[in-house]
Amino acid sequence: MKYYIIAGEASGDLHGSNLMKALKQKDTTAEFRFWGGDLMAQQGGTLVKHYRDLAFMGFLEVAMNLRTILNNIKFCKEDIKNNRPDVLILVDYPGFNLRIAKFAKELGIKVVYYISPQLWAWKEGRVEIIKKYVDEMMVILPFEEDFYKKHGVHSHFVGHPLLDAISTLQNIDVEVFKKENNLNEKEIIALLPGSRKQEVEKMLEMMLSVRPYFEEYQFVIAGAPSLPKEFYQSYVDENVHFVSNKTYDLLRCSKVALVTSGTATLETALLNVPEVVCYRGSKISYAIAKRLVKNIKYISLVNLIMDREVVKELIQNDLNTNNLVEELKKILETDKRTPLLRDYDLLREKLGGKGASENAADVILKV
Secondary structure (H helix, E strand, C coil): CEEEEEECCHHHHHHHHHHHHHHHHHCCCCEEEEEECHHHHCCCCEEEEEHHHCCCCHHHHHHHCHHHHHHHHHHHHHHHHHHCCCEEEEECCHHHHHHHHHHHHHCCCEEEEECCCCCCCCCHHHHHHHHHHCCEEEECCHHHHHHHHHCCCCEEECCCHHHHHHHCCCCCCHHHHHHHCCCCCCEEEEEECCCCHHHHHHHHHHHHHHHHHCCCEEEEEEECCCCCHHHHHHHCECCEEEEECCHHHHHHCEEEEEEECCHHHHHHHHCCCCEEEEECCCHHHHHHHHHHCCCCCCCCHHHHHHCCCCCEEEEHHHCCHHHHHHHHHHHHHCCCHHHHHHHHHHHHHHHCCCCHHHHHHHHHHHC
């Protein structure tokens, strides 16, 4: 079959690549055309656009780049019309993908959504679009099935694809990792500041403000594949290092991590690394988001899935040097680590075992 996949972010590239791998095992003559990144490209097929050209963060940035976004939508529609895939697979990225779902459905193309948009947090009305234009909805968080059922939409809980990605990791030697990446002998505090330029600039400055309080540690920045190495050089010195495309290895060698909200908060937890979740947007974007988001107590996936505070979230004005130092000290110097790691075990149980990519591939092939 001919598969057309749209993933607009780094996490979508990861999950899209694992889905492609599972589809190839079940459909040996599969043909792929996709919007994604380097990981999906490694699975073969035709990369139409890289996600680095698609990711716009916050209301203001979207407004400033509206012409580019609309041109991308127009180009995507023309590409789908010209290539006529058997199935369109949408990976999260709702602002873009829901428009494409409507277009593809009207062309008579089967539409599958893998990794639901977070409609339970905001823009709940978009459920009606999904009901009308999506043939199969696959969800990766256990509470999402109930959300869709409440709205009269049948969905499949396929498990979380991060468990697939993590299950394939080989054991790692911390000392070898340090040597290979020119790190010193100190224990590591990992910094995951995000994947978009303006986000990284904002978060790294705050994260690195704690350095004077933790001189016995070295700080290592996880570089985003969407940003060039040169972008990070102004932050690097004798005790602030940088690694690129090695985030999972870095986390597994770290004592603790400071993580910008997003999928990375869940990845960090599933790799058993204590973390502090950080987020600060522009005042205008945050004010708008706060009015739109309803009945959501947390911003990290860890806390949302567990329905209680497992990891500390420092948001907007609460994200400051004093609070960061205090929370880091708690999970570095006290017995808070033990109950936190116990909660991580419960988190994995809630998400089920590995196999999300294979389960999703089965649903797609049935469609």
